[in-house]
Amino acid sequence: ETGVTQTPRHLVMGMTNKKSLKCEQHLGHNAMYWYKQSAKKPLELMFVYSLEERVENNSVPSRFSPECPNSSHLFLHLHTLQPEDSALYLCASSQGAGAQETQYFGPGTRLLVL
Amino acid sequence: DAKTTQPPSMDCAEGRAANLPCNHSTISGNEYVYWYRQIHSQGPQYIIHGLKNNETNEMASLIITEDRKSSTLILPHATLRDTAVYYCIVFPPLYNFNKFYFGSGTKLNVKP
Numbered sequence: 001e002t003g004v005t006q007t008p009r010h011l012v013m014g015m016t017n018k019k020s021l022k023c024e025q026h027l028g029h030n031a032m033y034w035y036k037q038s039a040k041k042p043l044e045l046m047f048v049y050s051l052e053e054r055v056e057n058n059s060v061p062s063r064f065s066p067e068c069p070n071s072s073h074l075f076l077h078l079h080t081l082q083p084e085d086s087a088l089y090l091c092a093s094s095q096g097a098g099a100q101e102t103q104y105f106g107p108g109t110r111l112l113v114l
Numbered sequence: 115d116a117k118t119t120q121p122p123s124m125d126c127a128e129g130r131a132a133n134l135p136c137n138h139s140t141i142s143g144n145e146y147v148y149w150y151r152q153i154h155s156q157g158p159q160y161i162i163h164g165l166k167n168n169e170t171n172e173m174a175s176l177i178i179t180e181d182r183k184s185s186t187l188i189l190p191h192a193t194l195r196d197t198a199v200y201y202c203i204v205f206p207p208l209y210n211f212n213k214f215y216f217g218s219g220t221k222l223n224v225k226p
């Protein structure tokens with residue numbers, strides 16, 4: 001257990017659906033991250049939040065919409081996804097938002113878009 | 115931006131030391147070397163990091179060459195549960211997230 005939880009662990013959705021991924025960290029950290037891991041591709045950083053402010057949006061399509069209501073919770077709202085968006089979505093947190101901060105990852109949500 | 119080069123896979127006998135190499139020949143003076151590992155279908159797990167000096171913790175040791183162009187992660191007594199993909203990452207300082215790159219890692223197979 002890393003202190004970072006993600007729900008749901010598995011999700012199947014159609015291209016017209018709207019769904020949300022949830023991440024919660026119990027570590028008292030100030031920064032949270034969303035990553036995408038597609039099959040046989042390196043981990044890709046999507047979004048970074050520091051003290052509930054977005055500090056990085058790594059050229060992610062608008063069909064992915066993050067939300068950080070407080071420093072412990074992070075959401076990823078999904079709508080009109082494509083089959084190529086099927087991947088493992090990982091949440092992480094760190095004490096600060098510097099790139100050199102140690103990150104603690106959740107178990108991920110395995111997403112399948114049909 | 116400093117990228118890393120790792121062998122795609124390595125084998126190690128259970129109980130023996132696993133030595134995982136990483137080349138980062140373009141590393142800058144203020145960039146740290148981090149190691150994470152990812153066991154199948156789980157989130158990556160932090161192992162160790164360092165700047166210049168060798169580091170040791172309860173999981174592993176990190177040996178960084180004097181010129182900082184390469185490093186080696188050492189798992190002193192590998193177990194079957196250490197089978198995973200190991201990522202060597204060079205992190206730039208502060209908010210340079212456009213240089214945040216995990217790479218493909220080394221798949222370590224620990225065999226009985």
